[in-house]
Amino acid sequence: KAGVTQTPRYLIKTRGQQVTLSCSPISGHRSVSWYQQTPGQGLQFLFEYFSETQRNKGNFPGRFSGRQFSNSRSEMNVSTLELGDSALYLCASSISQGSEETQYFGPGTRLLVL
Amino acid sequence: AQSVTQLGSHVSVSEGALVLLRCNYSSSVPPYLFWYVQYPNQGLQLLLKYTSAATLVKGINGFEAEFKKSETSFHLTKPSAHMSDAAEYFCAVTISGNTPLVFGKGTRLSVIA
Numbered sequence: 001k002a003g004v005t006q007t008p009r010y011l012i013k014t015r016g017q018q019v020t021l022s023c024s025p026i027s028g029h030r031s032v033s034w035y036q037q038t039p040g041q042g043l044q045f046l047f048e049y050f051s052e053t054q055r056n057k058g059n060f061p062g063r064f065s066g067r068q069f070s071n072s073r074s075e076m077n078v079s080t081l082e083l084g085d086s087a088l089y090l091c092a093s094s095i096s097q098g099s100e101e102t103q104y105f106g107p108g109t110r111l112l113v114l
Numbered sequence: 115a116q117s118v119t120q121l122g123s124h125v126s127v128s129e130g131a132l133v134l135l136r137c138n139y140s141s142s143v144p145p146y147l148f149w150y151v152q153y154p155n156q157g158l159q160l161l162l163k164y165t166s167a168a169t170l171v172k173g174i175n176g177f178e179a180e181f182k183k184s185e186t187s188f189h190l191t192k193p194s195a196h197m198s199d200a201a202e203y204f205c206a207v208t209i210s211g212n213t214p215l216v217f218g219k220g221t222r223l224s225v226i227a
Contacts, residue, residue, distance in 0.1 A: 004157070042219045043220075056214050090158065100163075102163060105158040107155075107157045
C-alpha cells in the first residue's frame with residue numbers, strides 16, 4: 001500500500017506570495033492532519049480534517065488554511081508569506097479520527113521563504 | 115493541556131551501547147503515547163505506541179518503551195545501538211476525544227563507531 005505522499009517536496013517563495021501544498025493520504029484513510037516543523041518551535045499542529053470537515057485547529061494565524069476533498073486528499077494554503085513561514089510542512093493520515101489511531105506521516109514539503 | 119518534555123536535545127552513544135532517550139509527559143487524563151523517528155530529509159516514522167494495553171511496549175528496530183504512570187515517563191530504550199539508529203527521535207502525547215498529537219522538542223541520537 002502506498003504511503004502518504006506530499007507535493008511538491010521543495011518550494012521557494014518570496015515574502016507576500018501565497019503557496020498551496022498537497023497531501024494524498026494512505027488509501028482508506030479519512031483523517032488528515034498538518035504539522036509545521038521548525039528548528040525553533042519544533043513540531044506544531046496546524047489543523048486536522050476528517051470527511052471534508054475541519055475537526056481541530058492549532059494556534060496559527062488565519063493566513064494558514066486548509067481543505068479536504070471527497071477523496072480525502074488535502075491541501076493547505078498559506079497566504080501573504082512571511083520569512084518565519086519557512087519550515088518543513090508534514091502531513092499525516094490515519095484511518096479514523098480517534099486519538100489512539102496511529103498517524104502515518106509523509107516526507108514533507110520544505111518551504112523556503114525569501 | 116498535555117505537554118511533553120524530552121530530556122537532552124542531543125544524546126551520543128557508542129555502537130553496541132545501550133540507548134536511553136527520556137520522555138516525560140503531562141496529562142490530566144490517561145494518555146496515549148508515541149515515539150517517532152525522523153531520518154534526515156524524511157518524514158516521521160512510528161517506532162511504537164502506548165494505548166493502555168501493556169506498560170512495556172515493543173516497537174520496530176529493537177526499540178521498546180515502558181509506561182510509568184507514577185513517574186509520568188515513557189522512556190525509549192534499545193539494548194545495543196547500531197549506526198543506522200542515528201536520527202532524531204520524537205515523543206508525542208494525546209488523549210482520547212479526537213485531540214491532536216503534542217510533540218516534544220526531539221532528541222538527536224548520534225552513534226559513534
